[in-house]
Amino acid sequence: MKIQGRMFIWLAVFILAMAVVYGVWSKEPVGTTALFLSFGLSIMIGYYLAFTARRVDTGAQDDKDADVADDAGELGFFAPHSWQPLSLAIGGAIAFLGVIFGWWLMYFGAPIILIGLFGWVFEFYRGADQNQ
Incomplete structure (x- = not known):
């Protein structure tokens, strides 16, 4: 989960830079606001994933030498028949x-x-x- 947290944090940095550039060049408030809100959502998700990654064991996606089969197994409990x-x-x-x-x-x-x-x-x- 460490890589997902980093990806969202870097995405948030990119969106923030684009929001500033878009806001300065276009002077259009709706798109600028949407980009700043997207920055906020990305930073919240990135922080949550990075914070959670510290408390759980490292997964196969965090190991550069891992195979696809290393991540196989039970993913959780899902209701078999729910209306x-x-x-x-x-x-x-x-x-x-x-x-x-x-x-x-x-x-x-x-x-x-x-x-x-x-x-x-x-x-x-x-x-x-x-x-x-």
Whole structure:
């Protein structure tokens, strides 16, 4: 993860330089603001990855002599059959249609999003009395 942190930090430096150059030459506030916000997002991601890389073991991507097979193995736990992403997608689609057709559609999209969000977060949660 060290290399990803460095990549995002260098990307942030490049975006900052381009934001300054773009702002001076174009004098256009919207694009300049977008570039400065992109700089902020890149530096946050780069700092997080660099900070996290100090606390975890070095991975195969940090070793210059590593093979592709060195990074094989379990990547994490993923829900095998979850309907919650579908609920979030439908609710998000209705909410974004609300921006186009009318904000009243948010009244239908927001509860679907909340149901999907709470369902996904608490999908594998069991209370203290149900662990037997």
